[in-house]
Amino acid sequence: MKRGRGVPAALPKEPPPAPTGPDPTSLSRRWRLALRLALVLSGAAAWWLVYTNLEAFATWFTYHLLGMTAGSRLASAVAFLVYEAPKVLLLLALVVFGVGILRTFFTPQRTRRLLAGKREVLGNVLASLLGVVTPFCSCSAVPLFIGFVSTGVPLGVTFSFLIAAPMINEVALVLLFGLFGWKVAALYMGTGLVIAMASGWIVGRLKLERWVEDWVYQTAAGNGHGADEGPLTWSDRARLGRHAVKDIVGKVWPYVLVGIAVGAGIHGYVPENFMASIMGKGAWWSVPLAVVIGIPMYSNAAGIIPVVQALLSKGAALGTVLAFMMSVIGLSLPEMIILRKVLKVPLIVTFTGVVGVGIVVVGYVFNVVL
Numbered sequence: 001m002k003r004g005r006g007v008p009a010a011l012p013k014e015p016p017p018a019p020t021g022p023d024p025t026s027l028s029r030r031w032r033l034a035l036r037l038a039l040v041l042s043g044a045a046a047w048w049l050v051y052t053n054l055e056a057f058a059t060w061f062t063y064h065l066l067g068m069t070a071g072s073r074l075a076s077a078v079a080f081l082v083y084e085a086p087k088v089l090l091l092l093a094l095v096v097f098g099v100g101i102l103r104t105f106f107t108p109q110r111t112r113r114l115l116a117g118k119r120e121v122l123g124n125v126l127a128s129l130l131g132v133v134t135p136f137c138s139c140s141a142v143p144l145f146i147g148f149v150s151t152g153v154p155l156g157v158t159f160s161f162l163i164a165a166p167m168i169n170e171v172a173l174v175l176l177f178g179l180f181g182w183k184v185a186a187l188y189m190g191t192g193l194v195i196a197m198a199s200g201w202i203v204g205r206l207k208l209e210r211w212v213e214d215w216v217y218q219t220a221a222g223n224g225h226g227a228d229e230g231p232l233t234w235s236d237r238a239r240l241g242r243h244a245v246k247d248i249v250g251k252v253w254p255y256v257l258v259g260i261a262v263g264a265g266i267h268g269y270v271p272e273n274f275m276a277s278i279m280g281k282g283a284w285w286s287v288p289l290a291v292v293i294g295i296p297m298y299s300n301a302a303g304i305i306p307v308v309q310a311l312l313s314k315g316a317a318l319g320t321v322l323a324f325m326m327s328v329i330g331l332s333l334p335e336m337i338i339l340r341k342v343l344k345v346p347l348i349v350t351f352t353g354v355v356g357v358g359i360v361v362v363g364y365v366f367n368v369v370l
Contacts, residue, residue, distance in 0.1 A: 036235075051090050058083035077268025084260045084306055089253065091178045093245050100244025101237045121201065123157035128196040131164025132173075132189070145342050149216055156204020163355055164196035167330030176305065180312075187366065188322060195326070195358040202354050211347035266310035279316035279324075286320045287363035291356055294327030304328050323363030331355055 058079050062068050068075035148158040168189055177185035232240075279286045304325055311321050336348055343351070 036238075047090060047094065051087065054083055054087050054090075073268045075268075077264040080268065080310070081260055081264040084264070084309070085257060087178075088260060088306060089249070093249055096245050096249055097241040100241035104232055104237045104240055123154060124160040124197045124200045124204070127153075127157045127161035127200065128164040128168075128193050131161045131196060132168045132193075145216070145339070149212065154204055155209055155212070156200045156202075158200075159203045159351060160196045160200025163199055163330060164192065166332070166335065167196065167326055168192035180309075184318070187318075188325075191322070191362045191366075192326065192330075195330075195355060195362065199351075199354045199358055203351065206350065208347050208350060211344040211350075213342050213344060216342050260306040262307050262310070264306075264310070266307070266314060279311060279320045281317045281320075281367045286317070287323050287367065288360050290320050290324035290363070291327040291331075291359050294324045295331045295352070295356070296333045317367045319363040319366035319368075322366065323359050326359045326362070327356065330359070 061082050062075055062079040063070055066078070068078060145158060145162065148161065149155065173185055173189055176188055279290060308321050308325050311324075312318065331352055336352065339348060339351075
């Protein structure tokens with residue numbers, strides 16, 4: 001039936017009023033964030049409490065619980081071991097977590113794009129700086145090398161990155177800072193950057209591309225042009241940081257303990273005058289000998305730092321010890337063997353010689369200056 005004239009049309013229904021109370025989803029998210037923040041702060045406080053009481057615990061454990069005689073060689077070695085082992089592992093866990101978060105901003109694909117097409121000198125500087133913060137280990141030397149060369153990164157720039165990445169190890173940097181202070185850590189980082197930049201520039205000037213295996217230039221970067229992963233939240237980055245701690249610390253802790261055990265033996269049993277005569281400033285041959293000894297050794301940064309600390313405490317010269325550490329980390333024999341897959345022997349020898357000479361020069365300079 002038609003509506004009669006004058007009969008008003010039905011008014012449209014008004015939407016229900018919006019709820020005035022708080023959004024349950026928003027409240028739940030806030031509670032989760034507050035809980036995570038509380039856990040982080042509690043963990044940081046616990047870490048600091050343990051770290052600041054390690055020395056007192058080592059003294060109590062060695063001289064009261066074990067009843068060792070103060071001043072004996074065995075007691076000195078045990079106290080060193082009990083103090084340094086948890087100290088280094090705590091520092092290692094902290095820095096790996098932080099670097100694990102930092103590395104989420106620097107994927108290998110993004111690094112290659114940053115370096116490709118840059119002028120060589122600028123590329124050497126940028127590659128050396130990026131080498132400090134990007135993921136790198138000996139096992140990734142080959143794919144990184146192929147990816148860089150195949151995307152147009154010059155050979156010298158590639159070597160600047162390959163030198164800086166293992167040599168200026170962020171774990172070693174933070175451990176040096178924690179054990180010796182900011183001056184030694186800055187010295188280590190600065191000299192490592194200079195060696196990486198200068199060595200890469202020299203390799204680039206020598207035009208050694210003919211000594212790269214032919215198949216490398218014929219190989220497209222397998223994943224070099226792939227898209228980066230989607231944007232990460234801070235929760236994702238924290239999760240990746242925890243995964244890095246679990247993965248890296250889980251792998252290197254045996255090397256840490258071995259290194260600390262060696263350092264404890266040096267600290268307790270090696271006479272100071274002996275180390276001063278072998279690695280002191282007075283022995284002109286100590287720096288090249290330290291580099292030659294360090295090259296065939298295999299150790300990571302976390303494992304070599306306690307040895308460095310023990311050598312310095314026994315009178316070894318800082319420049320000699322830094323040269324030894326850099327040769328162990330930056331010119332390890334396993335890395336040379338892996339790089340043989342993509343480099344011919346003359347280029348490996350040239351690369352090792354250039355970097356080795358740079359390390360020796362740095363060792364001499366700091367033995368004279370410091």
